Amino acid sequence: MLHFRFLADFLGFKQAFLAIALLGVAVIGGCGQSAMSKRQAPTANFSGTPPIRVIATVGMVADMVQAVGGEHVRVEQMMSAGVDPHLYKPTRDDVRLVMKADVVVSSGLHLEGKLSETLEKLARTKPVYSIADGLPPELLIRDGDSQEAVDPHIWMDISLWGQGASALAEWLADFDPTHAGDYRRNATEYVDQLEQLHRFATETIHTIPESQRYFVTSHDAFRYFGRAYQLEVVGVQGFSTESEAGLRRVNAIVNLLVERQIRSVFFESSVASRSLQAIVEGASARGRQIEIAGPLYSDAMGEAGTYEGTYIGMMDHNITTVARALGASPPPQNFHDYLDAAKQKLAQINERQP
Ligand SMILES: [Zn+2]
Numbered sequence: 001m002l003h004f005r006f007l008a009d010f011l012g013f014k015q016a017f018l019a020i021a022l023l024g025v026a027v028i029g030g031c032g033q034s035a036m037s038k039r040q041a042p043t044a045n046f047s048g049t050p051p052i053r054v055i056a057t058v059g060m061v062a063d064m065v066q067a068v069g070g071e072h073v074r075v076e077q078m079m080s081a082g083v084d085p086h087l088y089k090p091t092r093d094d095v096r097l098v099m100k101a102d103v104v105v106s107s108g109l110h111l112e113g114k115l116s117e118t119l120e121k122l123a124r125t126k127p128v129y130s131i132a133d134g135l136p137p138e139l140l141i142r143d144g145d146s147q148e149a150v151d152p153h154i155w156m157d158i159s160l161w162g163q164g165a166s167a168l169a170e171w172l173a174d175f176d177p178t179h180a181g182d183y184r185r186n187a188t189e190y191v192d193q194l195e196q197l198h199r200f201a202t203e204t205i206h207t208i209p210e211s212q213r214y215f216v217t218s219h220d221a222f223r224y225f226g227r228a229y230q231l232e233v234v235g236v237q238g239f240s241t242e243s244e245a246g247l248r249r250v251n252a253i254v255n256l257l258v259e260r261q262i263r264s265v266f267f268e269s270s271v272a273s274r275s276l277q278a279i280v281e282g283a284s285a286r287g288r289q290i291e292i293a294g295p296l297y298s299d300a301m302g303e304a305g306t307y308e309g310t311y312i313g314m315m316d317h318n319i320t321t322v323a324r325a326l327g328a329s330p331p332p333q334n335f336h337d338y339l340d341a342a343k344q345k346l347a348q349i350n351e352r353q354p
Contacts, residue, residue: 042127042175048102052176055101057112058085059301060155061131063311065105067190068169072179081303082269086113098122103175108132109140109152127175134167135160141223153299156225158201158315162194197312200338201319205229207328215322216253216265218276221298236275250275254282257290264325269295293325
């Protein structure tokens with residue numbers, strides 16, 4: 001929310017929201033003009049004993065590689081549930097795993113902050129692929145021209161993440177041409193599912209009353225989500241309530257919540273919610289009770305073996321939690337109920353036809 005912070009300082013909240021909305025339109029309006037990604041083909045083909053051993057940095061990437069690679073890959077995930085990838089330092093075990101792996105796949109754009117340099121070095125001796133490299137650069141959210149100024153939270157736009165899966169399939173097809181057809185077929189199936197989830201997200205968020213579509217959360221992981229599903233995202237992390245500037249910011253957010261009669265703000269499983277607490281107390285002093293809803297899964301999925309421990313489950317959870325807490329009406333179903341309802345509707349239509 002760097003843009004937003006600066007804009008809000010100079011313009012005040014309402015104008016800043018308007019400016020962000022316009023920027024959003026400009027970014028969306030830019031798609032399709034040139035879709036060149038900087039995806040590099042692998043330097044060598046796979047020549048080891050199958051399956052291909054893949055190390056994925058975060059859960060969302062592991063989920064995608066498994067879906068696209070299918071039976072031809074064995075995926076191991078470096079960072080487990082609740083781990084913050086921005087701060088993660090590789091352990092000795094990680095280094096061992098990476099050395100034994102055939103391929104390393106990251107999300108990229110410096111999400112894996114402390115690991116990025118290691119991965120860059122590793123790329124000289126081993127195929128290293130980042131999902132972000134497969135995406136059209138004009139669809140990335142950036143705060144400036146430097147590499148570090150690009151927002152890395154690309155999985156929060158489900159359709160964009162789907163484009164990443166198609167690009168990964170092409171990369172795997174280059175790396176292991178024997179199974180190119182399987183990678184492409186798997187990716188098509190996965191992307192179909194993601195497109196349905198994307199539609200579910202769009203429709204569900206749309207049931208939130210328009211005046212309530214303000215998404216106040218503790219860190220800046222949700223800008224792609226806000227852009228894709230038309231929510232104004234207000235990140236509060238970094239606002240120290242001890243400084244005067246921090247207090248001004250908290251007051252500005254309190255004003256927004258009270259004026260708009262917003263009912264909830266959101267916390268994430270991995271981020272402390274001290275500033276959210278200050279906002280809730282500020283609103284309470286002005287007679288507005290605000291719920292801290294969540295947790296949302298931002299940079300890590302839920303526990304392995306649970307529904308939230310899958311990419312689809314994590315996003316389903318985020319979509320329904322946000323929609324419910326912001327007063328969507330009717331209260332949203334989860335993604336699977338939504339799919340069942342769609343199937344039933346289709347069956348009814350088919351029945352009616354002679
Ligand atoms: Zn993050």
